[in-house]
Amino acid sequence: MNGGRISREIPESIDAAIDVVVIGAGACGLVAALRARAAGSEVIVLERDASPSGSTSMSSGFVPAPGTRFQKEIGVTDDTPERFAADILAKSKGKSDAALARLASVSIGPALEWLADAHGLEWIVLDDFLYPGHSRHRMHAVPEKTGVALEARLLSAVEAAEIPVVTEAHVTRLYADGHDRISAVEITRPDGATEVLGCKVLVLACNGFGGNRALVRQHIPEIADGLYYGHEGNTGDALTWGEALGARIRHLSGYQGHGSLAHPHGILISWALMMEGGIQVNSEGLRFSNEHGGYSEQAVNVLAQPGGIAWNIYDARLHDFAQNFPDYREAMTVGAIREAADVSALARVTGLPGAALARTLSEAALYQSGQATDPFGRDFTGKPALAAPYYAVKVTGALFHTQGGLMIDDQARVLRENGSPFANLFAGGGAACGVSGPDVSGYLSGNGLLTAIGFGSVAGASAGSLARLAPPR
Numbered sequence: 001m002n003g004g005r006i007s008r009e010i011p012e013s014i015d016a017a018i019d020v021v022v023i024g025a026g027a028c029g030l031v032a033a034l035r036a037r038a039a040g041s042e043v044i045v046l047e048r049d050a051s052p053s054g055s056t057s058m059s060s061g062f063v064p065a066p067g068t069r070f071q072k073e074i075g076v077t078d079d080t081p082e083r084f085a086a087d088i089l090a091k092s093k094g095k096s097d098a099a100l101a102r103l104a105s106v107s108i109g110p111a112l113e114w115l116a117d118a119h120g121l122e123w124i125v126l127d128d129f130l131y132p133g134h135s136r137h138r139m140h141a142v143p144e145k146t147g148v149a150l151e152a153r154l155l156s157a158v159e160a161a162e163i164p165v166v167t168e169a170h171v172t173r174l175y176a177d178g179h180d181r182i183s184a185v186e187i188t189r190p191d192g193a194t195e196v197l198g199c200k201v202l203v204l205a206c207n208g209f210g211g212n213r214a215l216v217r218q219h220i221p222e223i224a225d226g227l228y229y230g231h232e233g234n235t236g237d238a239l240t241w242g243e244a245l246g247a248r249i250r251h252l253s254g255y256q257g258h259g260s261l262a263h264p265h266g267i268l269i270s271w272a273l274m275m276e277g278g279i280q281v282n283s284e285g286l287r288f289s290n291e292h293g294g295y296s297e298q299a300v301n302v303l304a305q306p307g308g309i310a311w312n313i314y315d316a317r318l319h320d321f322a323q324n325f326p327d328y329r330e331a332m333t334v335g336a337i338r339e340a341a342d343v344s345a346l347a348r349v350t351g352l353p354g355a356a357l358a359r360t361l362s363e364a365a366l367y368q369s370g371q372a373t374d375p376f377g378r379d380f381t382g383k384p385a386l387a388a389p390y391y392a393v394k395v396t397g398a399l400f401h402t403q404g405g406l407m408i409d410d411q412a413r414v415l416r417e418n419g420s421p422f423a424n425l426f427a428g429g430g431a432a433c434g435v436s437g438p439d440v441s442g443y444l445s446g447n448g449l450l451t452a453i454g455f456g457s458v459a460g461a462s463a464g465s466l467a468r469l470a471p472p473r
């Protein structure tokens with residue numbers, strides 16, 4: 001059963017009715033629900049899976065936010081929403097929507113602080129390395145530093161707030177009246193039974209279309225043959241509903257890729273390895289890009305190499321550092337990480353041509369010491385040169401999530417193509433248009449959870465206030 005249908009009829013019967021319905025129980029939906037409840041409305045979250053997880057649980061759980069008290073606690077005192085918005089726009093070369101970048105930058109810090117104050121979420125700031133394109137240390141995470149823990153903490157908060165999360169509730173149809181006002185949603189259960197739930201306000205938090213191969217091929221052909229490493233249930237329902245309603249939709253070719261997914265294990269290998277001195281080579285033992293451009297665009301660069309694979313090459317210093325990341329420890333456990341005492345052993349354990357590998361490593365050492373300039377434009381001088389013993393992991397490029405979607409205003413109201421807002425329809429996270437613009441290279445690290453939590457918070461607050469003021473059903 002596909003979601004994505006709109007009915008213009010009045011539902012024959014309504015099984016139950018509630019103020020605010022939120023579709024999707026990832027970070028966006030859970031934050032929106034908490035906010036809507038705090039604004040004084042009854043709220044329910046509908047989730048198609050038996051156990052909520054979403055791409056949020058698959059993520060590293062890193063959320064960029066400027067000017068928070070958590071930053072100040074570690075001495076970062078000069079970050080601001082303006083500085084953050086400038087970083088977002090610089091990464092997308094000015095192609096992201098400036099109003100959305102502003103909304104994300106001003107909403108995310110207060111959202112994280114509110115989640116801490118009202119719901120006890122703890123945030124730490126990662127200051128051991130700077131993510132590409134961020135001019136300040138502003139990446140926040142829950143103490144476990146995983147998306148699983150972030151999702152679990154949000155679910156606990158929702159449970160404590162007594163907000164029902166109805167699982168195995170796949171929303172397959174929206175009911176809209178002649179003025180495009182959403183009056184109800186249809187839920188399809190795993191056994192095919194359907195139920196209709198009336199609502200005053202609807203929040204779309206069901207992410208993008210990464211799990212829909214046909215839509216990916218249509219809108220992002222460059223990654224259609226790459227692995228999809230996001231949540232399979234994100235099949236583009238918000239997009240399909242938006243199209244049917246005549247919503248303004250932008251940047252469908254934008255997405256978060258990643259050029260460092262352990263192959264064939266499918267485990268994320270942190271890009272910190274590259275930022276701190278590692279290199280990527282192809283199966284010929286040659287570098288092929290500036291690894292500091294960003295991990296998102298590197299998905300395309302890696303997939304363009306022979307066999308669509310690359311090797312991350314680094315050393316013991318970086319191997320020790322990487323063990324701070326739970327994903328990396330998992331990659332070690334499953335045997336994805338190779339160790340070699342010297343360059344010839346490295347060639348043996350990777351199967352890469354020894355002479356080319358040795359040449360690549362000596363060239364990198366020259367760039368590091370300033371005796372030569374990297375033709376790809378990377379500045380190697382700030383980090384130590386790679387030294388034996390070496391480590392390596394085979395990786396591929398993947399699609400993590402789509403960034404295009406429904407345009408929203410500063411209250412997270414979904415907009416029509418003519419720019420006017422729908423009366424009672426809100427969106428956030430991957431359901432809304434993101435802040436990365438139309439290209440894979442526009443994705444600044446953290447743009448995903450930024451709009452999930454930032455826009456989710458705005459959508460929930462707006463939806464909750466609107467529903468409270470709306471006349472009784």
Ligand SMILES: Cc1cc2nc3c(=O)[nH]c(=O)nc-3n(C[C@H](O)[C@H](O)[C@H](O)COP(=O)(O)OP(=O)(O)OC[C@H]3O[C@@H](n4cnc5c(N)ncnc54)[C@H](O)[C@@H]3O)c2cc1C
Pocket residue numbers: 003004023024025026027028029046047048049052053054055056057058059060061062063064169170171172205206207208229230231233234235237256268400401428429430431445446447448449450452
């Ligand atoms: C491997 C990986 C690592 C990442 N790391 C980071 C990171 O560190 N930082 C960052 O900012 N971003 C990261 N991202 C991106 C980030 O995970 C997403 O941008 C973010 O989780 C989106 O949140 P969301 O709530 O919009 O969607 P999701 O968390 O995907 O939740 C959407 C939910 O909607 C449900 N749903 C869909 N359709 C329906 C329907 N019709 N009816 C009912 N339910 C429905 C889905 O089942 C799902 O549970 C990463 C992504 C991946 C894949």
